Amino acid sequence: MSHSLSIDALAAAGVTEVSAPDLLSPLLQAPTSQRAGAAEPLGLIVGELIALTDEGRTPLVLYPGQPGHAALPARTVIDLHGAHIGRHVTLMFEGADPDRPIVMGVLRDVAGWPLPDRPGAVEVDADGERLVVSAQESLVLRCGKASITLTKAGKVLIEGAYVLSRSSGVNRIKGGAVQLN
Incomplete structure (x- = not known):
């Protein structure tokens, strides 16, 4: 008809x-089956995160009933990490196309937190004037060839192609020993 x-x-x-x-x-x-080009919506499906490629930007997933046997590249709406590989993920499909999965989330285990170690706390004061960032081993601020590293042992390492220290008041260098060149 x-x-x-x-x-x-x-x-x-x-x-x-x-x-x-x-x-x-x-x-x-x-x-629906008589409409030209219409596909049955797949809904939400639970699959598995197999790997992360392209320096962690592209997840590879497998899910029951997927076309072919190879893992499919997917897009994601969440940040995925190496610790998520092998975990169950929730998938939806762009345009109901089973070849275009989108990772919507990672299913939690009974333990609760998805990563082995909870990341350091980030605290922002209510007045917005102070930001406290904590890390367990080291904290690195990096921009191009310049970096500032803070270590657990109390070291502060400043590296760059050009380092300037300027002060309108006293510019004091204090230490058990001071070495120049």
């Missing part, structure tokens, strides 16, 4: 006025 309506067919049938609902009703009443 064809559900197409053309202007010529309507004119031949003596129809002079047709509203939009009249034109769309045969399409809306047709079963």
